[in-house]
Amino acid sequence: QVQLQESGPGLVKPSQTLSLTCTVSGGSISSGSYYWSWIRQPAGKGLEWIGRIYASGGTNYNPSLQSRVTISVDTSKNQFSLNLSSVTATDTAVYYCAREQTGVVRPFDYWGQGTLVTVSS
Amino acid sequence: DIQMTQSPSSLSASVGDRVTITCRASQGISTYLNWYQQKPGKAPNLLIYAASSLQSGVPSRFSGSGSGTDFTLTISSLQPEDFATYYCQQSYTTPRTFGQGTKLEIK
Helix, strand or coil: CCEEEEECCCEECCCCCEEEEEEEECCCCCCCCEEEEEEEECCCCCCEEEEEEECCCCEEECCCCCCCEEEEEECCCCEEEEEECCCCHHHCEEEEEEEEECCCCCCEEEECCCEEEEECC | CCCEEEECCEEEECCCCCEEEEEEECCCCCCCEEEEEECCCCCCEEEEECCCEECCCCCCCEEEEEECCEEEEEECCCCHHHCCEEEEEECCCCCCEECCCEEEEEC
């Protein structure tokens, strides 16, 4: 059974960089069959896709965040990470990591439990 | 970006009711449409992928249909555990986008 677990600081100061890591267990992040994504959800609001990475290191980002986002992968640790720079209060949200299937059908089939990140001084 | 619009935004229904939620894409997305259920404090859970395929372990009372721009999620007979928020999501292109959600509440 694949499991994803987010980790990182729950409080980040404005203008600093938000850094989160997702640890994957029960399967290899190096599998060529999946993308590894970050998705966020402000309290009481909908879901926003931040971006994704492939095991080879190829990335796609949401244009709305592209100038501030970096997603990286560490296959030796079976982890992928999110860096979001120059954060403001509007970046306060629950951040999820998720696995997206490649191929013809491409749903997010496994999700982490989510981690709340608050941007505040 | 492809905009996904769900209707209604909220819905009150009773146990045993048949419920339909609609999702419309701002451009054609073939059948690259997925549905998720989210309960408070939990991550979304995949229900339907590729517009009409039931994810393993999901009860058969859930079904999906549609192609192009118009899609529906139907729950044939509501159970107490189905009261939650439902999201559609397109996987046709990046950036991936979600509908705004439909909150299903007990009448």
